[in-house]
Amino acid sequence: MTEEQMNVTVICGSLRKESYNRKLLDLMKAEFPEHWEVEEAFLHHIPLYHADVEEAGTPEAVVELKRAMMRADGVIIVTPEYNNGMPGVVKNALDWASSPPAHSALTHRAFALAGATPGGGGTALSQYQIRQTLTAAEAYVMPGPKMLVAKVAGKMNKELGTLEDEKTTQHAKKFVQAFNSWMHRFDG
Template sequence: MLAMAGSQRRRSFNRALLRAALERIPEGVESREFDPSRLPFYDGDLEAAGDPDPVKELKEAVRAADLVLLVTPEYNGGLPAVLKNAVDWGSRPPRPQAWDGRPVAIMGATPGRLGTALAQRSLRESLAGLNARVMPQPRILLAGAGALFDGDLRLADEAIGQRLDKFMSAAAEWALRFR
């Protein structure tokens, strides 16, 4: 499994959610994190000169992954640029592109009330256009994230932990469908 959080902030709820999810991966599932902030912003001129090393690494990691787990915050009702940029780089060249047929699971956390619903919808739409296989259910859209994590950004809500266990099991099963 390849895992990415779409927040660059060190004390991000989404990085904390990713950490909690990786602690709950089913036995036998291996994970690798990729930091999308390492990617330059997509630029056709840069691409024409040859993919930069972090872009090559991203594309290879997405292609090699049985599942890609994307954890997204919601910024002003939308998707964070750093995560959209990773999707865009992975979509190049047009065919074959790294997201084609790749199983993906999406989750997110926010202090706000909508639980990253708008960001997740946008991410799902982008990935659907690239023929990624986005897991439809269950969904993790955490609202009020400040109350769900302790001061060390460890998940402090047992009910959310149980939902996260189910989500990670479902994601592993989702990946098996496309193996």
């Protein structure tokens, strides 16, 4: 039996080109099923949320972000943790995506959260804050399995600059399979 095509938007919450979270996203992409049509939404050019700017006309970078989310059956956010919280660029993107509330790109959409950090917490606090924001916007956030990659620097292939860890790879596979099932809960 072949799976029905699913549209998935991925977002990396780090702007750094060679970030650990970019590496985690790359590792996860290798586990994405063939029936996923994947689009990446970038946060680089999204201005700070400002209601006056929105009233004057939604910036094109925000329009692109919202379109990518609206086309998606599900969204995966792979994010670092800064000072025990979510990165400002992620919060800013979610604020834009949820406004105005009548046209929120978050409401009733499936989400999954993942993250990597050199520290021991694996982005648990960052993901907790993102989960709060998404829940407030009535998004459907996958409860588990959680993808919390701690001490990621020790899991890197220094020569290739890639994340290469068998346990992380196996967990990514379970995470992706679980998200595929999670999205199907809301596609009817």
